[in-house]
Amino acid sequence: MTIEKAKGGRDAMICRACGNEERASEGYPCADCGTFLCLICTFRGVTFCTACSAKHAVPPSTL
Ligand SMILES: [Zn+2]
Numbered sequence: 001m002t003i004e005k006a007k008g009g010r011d012a013m014i015c016r017a018c019g020n021e022e023r024a025s026e027g028y029p030c031a032d033c034g035t036f037l038c039l040i041c042t043f044r045g046v047t048f049c050t051a052c053s054a055k056h057a058v059p060p061s062t063l
């Protein structure tokens with residue numbers, strides 16, 4: 001487990017969708033990999049982190 005030292009908060013984590021630093025207790029895990037997503041992203045309907053949303057996106061060339 002990687003612990004990133006946050007500036008102010010004692011349990012702050014970096015949101016993997018928007019990059020904001022938010023408190024871990026106020027966020028939700030990515031629906032796929034379980035990495036941290038902040039509450040703001042969750043409110044906006046973001047359920048996957050950047051990596052997972054790219055993974056789930058339809059490839060531009062499927063033919
Ligand atoms: Zn976010």
Ligand SMILES: [Zn+2]
Nearest residue numbers: 030033049052
């Ligand atoms: Zn993810």
